[in-house]
Amino acid sequence: MATKAAPKRMNRPFTDTVPDWPTAVKQIYNSGLVISIDNDVWLYRRCPMGPVTSAITEDDALRVGQPIFDALVEIEGLTRTAVKSRRFSKNNYREFHMLLVNVPQRYVPDDDQPLKGFLSRQFSDAITYCRELLVGVKLRNNAFRSGWRQSVRVFYEALTLQNVGVQLPEYAADYRRVDAALTRAGLMVATRAEMHLADSWWNLGANPDVPYLVHSDHLHMFTSTTSMTEAARLEKADVDCREPEWSDLRNHHSLGFVGFDTFNYNWREVKSLETNFVVELVRQGAMAVSFRGKVEPTAITRNELRTGRRRIRADITEAQAQGAMDRQEQEDKQAAIEQMESLYSSSTLHLPTVIDASIVAALNGSLDGSYDVTGLTRTVKLSNLVERQEKALAEMMMGSQVRCNPLLRDLPATAMAFTGAPDLAVCGDNTGALLGFTEHDKQPVYISNDAASVGDALPIFLVAGATGSGKSLSMLNMAYQWAQAGVSQVVVDPKLGSDHSATVLAAGGQVATLDDLTKSDGILDPLRFTQNKLAGLEVAGSILVQVGPWDRPARQFETELMVALAYGVQEGATCIGQALKLAQDAGKASEELVKPVLDLANVSPLFGAIVGRDPQTKGLSVADGITLIMVGNTNLELPPMGQEPSSIQQRISVALVRMLVFGSAMALTGRRGVLHFDEAWIATLAGPEELNRLGRLARSQGVLPVLYTQRVTDVVKIGLAGYISRGLIMHLKDESEARAACQLFKLEETPERITRITTSERSGGSSESKEGALNWGSFKALFRTDPRDSTKRINVRGSVGLHVDLHGRAVPVVQDLPPEFLEMVSTNPEDIRRRTERMAAREASRQAALEHHDLLGFDSEADADGLVVDDVFSLS
Numbered sequence: 001m002a003t004k005a006a007p008k009r010m011n012r013p014f015t016d017t018v019p020d021w022p023t024a025v026k027q028i029y030n031s032g033l034v035i036s037i038d039n040d041v042w043l044y045r046r047c048p049m050g051p052v053t054s055a056i057t058e059d060d061a062l063r064v065g066q067p068i069f070d071a072l073v074e075i076e077g078l079t080r081t082a083v084k085s086r087r088f089s090k091n092n093y094r095e096f097h098m099l100l101v102n103v104p105q106r107y108v109p110d111d112d113q114p115l116k117g118f119l120s121r122q123f124s125d126a127i128t129y130c131r132e133l134l135v136g137v138k139l140r141n142n143a144f145r146s147g148w149r150q151s152v153r154v155f156y157e158a159l160t161l162q163n164v165g166v167q168l169p170e171y172a173a174d175y176r177r178v179d180a181a182l183t184r185a186g187l188m189v190a191t192r193a194e195m196h197l198a199d200s201w202w203n204l205g206a207n208p209d210v211p212y213l214v215h216s217d218h219l220h221m222f223t224s225t226t227s228m229t230e231a232a233r234l235e236k237a238d239v240d241c242r243e244p245e246w247s248d249l250r251n252h253h254s255l256g257f258v259g260f261d262t263f264n265y266n267w268r269e270v271k272s273l274e275t276n277f278v279v280e281l282v283r284q285g286a287m288a289v290s291f292r293g294k295v296e297p298t299a300i301t302r303n304e305l306r307t308g309r310r311r312i313r314a315d316i317t318e319a320q321a322q323g324a325m326d327r328q329e330q331e332d333k334q335a336a337i338e339q340m341e342s343l344y345s346s347s348t349l350h351l352p353t354v355i356d357a358s359i360v361a362a363l364n365g366s367l368d369g370s371y372d373v374t375g376l377t378r379t380v381k382l383s384n385l386v387e388r389q390e391k392a393l394a395e396m397m398m399g400s401q402v403r404c405n406p407l408l409r410d411l412p413a414t415a416m417a418f419t420g421a422p423d424l425a426v427c428g429d430n431t432g433a434l435l436g437f438t439e440h441d442k443q444p445v446y447i448s449n450d451a452a453s454v455g456d457a458l459p460i461f462l463v464a465g466a467t468g469s470g471k472s473l474s475m476l477n478m479a480y481q482w483a484q485a486g487v488s489q490v491v492v493d494p495k496l497g498s499d500h501s502a503t504v505l506a507a508g509g510q511v512a513t514l515d516d517l518t519k520s521d522g523i524l525d526p527l528r529f530t531q532n533k534l535a536g537l538e539v540a541g542s543i544l545v546q547v548g549p550w551d552r553p554a555r556q557f558e559t560e561l562m563v564a565l566a567y568g569v570q571e572g573a574t575c576i577g578q579a580l581k582l583a584q585d586a587g588k589a590s591e592e593l594v595k596p597v598l599d600l601a602n603v604s605p606l607f608g609a610i611v612g613r614d615p616q617t618k619g620l621s622v623a624d625g626i627t628l629i630m631v632g633n634t635n636l637e638l639p640p641m642g643q644e645p646s647s648i649q650q651r652i653s654v655a656l657v658r659m660l661v662f663g664s665a666m667a668l669t670g671r672r673g674v675l676h677f678d679e680a681w682i683a684t685l686a687g688p689e690e691l692n693r694l695g696r697l698a699r700s701q702g703v704l705p706v707l708y709t710q711r712v713t714d715v716v717k718i719g720l721a722g723y724i725s726r727g728l729i730m731h732l733k734d735e736s737e738a739r740a741a742c743q744l745f746k747l748e749e750t751p752e753r754i755t756r757i758t759t760s761e762r763s764g765g766s767s768e769s770k771e772g773a774l775n776w777g778s779f780k781a782l783f784r785t786d787p788r789d790s791t792k793r794i795n796v797r798g799s800v801g802l803h804v805d806l807h808g809r810a811v812p813v814v815q816d817l818p819p820e821f822l823e824m825v826s827t828n829p830e831d832i833r834r835r836t837e838r839m840a841a842r843e844a845s846r847q848a849a850l851e852h853h854d855l856l857g858f859d860s861e862a863d864a865d866g867l868v869v870d871d872v873f874s875l876s
Helices: 058-077 086-092 116-122 148-158 168-184 192-198 225-236 277-283 298-321 327-344 389-396 413-417 471-484 501-506 514-518 533-547 554-570 576-585 591-603 648-667 688-701 712-717 735-744 751-758 819-825 829-855 861-868
Strands: 025-028 033-036 041-046 094-106 127-138 212-215 218-222 252-263 286-296 353-364 380-384 409-412 433-438 444-447 460-464 489-493 510-513 626-630 674-677 704-709 724-729 782-786 789-797 799-804 810-815
Touching (some): 041 168, 041 192, 058 127, 058 168, 058 413, 086 286, 086 298, 094 277, 127 168, 127 192, 218 225, 218 389, 252 409, 286 389, 353 389, 353 413, 409 413, 460 688, 460 735, 471 501, 471 704, 471 810, 501 510, 501 626, 510 514, 514 626, 533 576, 554 576, 576 591, 648 674, 704 712, 724 735, 735 751
Antiparallel strands (some): 025 033, 212 218, 433 444, 724 799, 799 810
16 A cells, blocks of 8 residues: 655644644633634534434434434524525535544443442443534634724733634624524533544544554554554555554554545435434444535525526536436436425425535544445445545544545535434433443443332333343343342242352352242241231232132132131231131131131142241241242242143142242332342233232332243233333244234334344354354344364354333343353353352351351351351241
């Protein structure tokens, strides 16, 4: 590649007494005023960002671009013209500059994150993007428009200001006009940090004065003297920058500047995805995109089109006759004219035009300086600005007068506003566990354990995902992080053969099995764990009717049952068995009602855990940190998925799971804790009343229930949506479940969205793998075979979930889990060995504590355990 001898910057004819400014900016004020090195004065404002490609509806996407369109309309109104002619009015048009900045930076949690230190360590290699969009207008000097007295006054006022080469009071009147116009459009004052980023984006937001090396179609940027010196050596040795030696340079990146040449779509169709060419470019590595031009009033553009129609068509005819234009080019020109005429034909249309529009983008490419601009966008043709790279950088700077782009176009305001420039997909809560990063914009997504209760929102968080979607990993990841913040949690896992104990124990949590629970009399008795006696009565009656231990239909006993329970509680009963026995002794309940309940409780440990008989036994309680409740060796006979219980044993099992959910929620009362319930379809078997009760309970007690399910259709059928505020849609193999998930969260069931949710992680065939090529459109995690060991897999990308947050935003989130966590949940033998060693060391420490406690006179091992780990349950 051809190179230039020296990396001079703007090559301006300054004398030696004038400094060589690193940017086109001389001074930036907090108000957004920018003084350029040419003593021009600009006013810049920040445009609000929002989701465009991930917007819920097309209208939502358009609303994100509306402030830019409104700003151009407001700028149009600043131009006063007496004649509707471009020739005589052009000098009065306002100069407009829009700058999109997209700088990759290492993820650093905000200071207000409770888990800042933990997240900084866990995600030290994560990259996010700092993205902002500024809109600037060049101000005008109004000093002499108010007469000589005003000029003298502002002259003396200016003497007290910082010497920046301009008299700022002379721009005060125009500042007020432009500021008001941009404020009406919805633009905001940028912070000092945001203005600094816009003035240093080429150096990743650091000092803008960075040395660079100019090549014909790109620039090499060096952020250390070592890398600059090494690059100089390579240049001297005539080593081409495409060679590996350049790629090995540290503290070095390259930028390639391109201009926008041809736009191949209809400006009317602003809702079309084709207009979002800036989004495509940013996703392909654009670090910044600059839009410049002058804003022309609608009436003048309409008049120019009308008066110039014949001349333009005559030019086409002449070019055709001389063979200077082929037929396709003729048709394209003719179509462009007709399109613009049609667009501006309405006399009531208010559509400013940006004339002499220059759009320049800086691509953050490979370190070897290779830039292939073909195929970067579907609807816009890009051209390398060969031998104009240094000037292209200067053109993109705020306040710059330098113009290098020969590819100028006259574009309607829609072409500036609805290109996806303000696209930024953010979602989640302000603080909490880090779920992951948004798929394309790499913005952190936090899930708060108490945002719903504090904000008085619906309480339930639903995670929908098929087997193998990564749904359990998501559960453990959130639980692990919340545990680091001291949030009390219960994980109810009713699946046979499932065992997350190693992960929970490694995170400092506790594990209990149903074997432990069923050894305790009535530990899940609702009369024991509910603080509200009336609520306890309702749950107790409901659970007994659901199990139905009587010979006759349960509904025939409902009234007598509720009377008996109410009487027993009134007499001081603290459990179901005691309440029924008191009622029977007082003649308030028949033996036919009471005896089958007590007999079944005595012979069925599962039912006995629900129906307490001993009034001295305590109810369910949980410890701090994570408490995992798993099946263990208990024969939990649950009905097949999607089917009702068909036997009393299945009804007892379903009832036990229900009481685990309600008991855990009550045990977390007052702690702002989290209840994780895997396979939530089991809870739906209890019917809508019970889940509605859970929703009301969670809302009143400040508990966050997180339900994990692959049966979204059941959740929709029973009407649980009235208690679900947010959720995560992961891979769902069944299309009906994907549609149900969209219905649940009020998302449009577009073919693209359904396909994205249901598609497999592999697509087609591949000569490299019989399994097919990786499908990056899938929500499932992507793996490839380790080339050094065919028995191992390498994680290429974590699972993706469509997160619907408390504000109704729906954004794909990539869950790339940190190495420490993956090692903790890994089934790799070496990882298991290291975990075992850590747990053994912990147990040794516990035993040492026991010996020390014996010396101090503790009566039991349980007393000592309380100083090492909290009791999981109060088991008597």
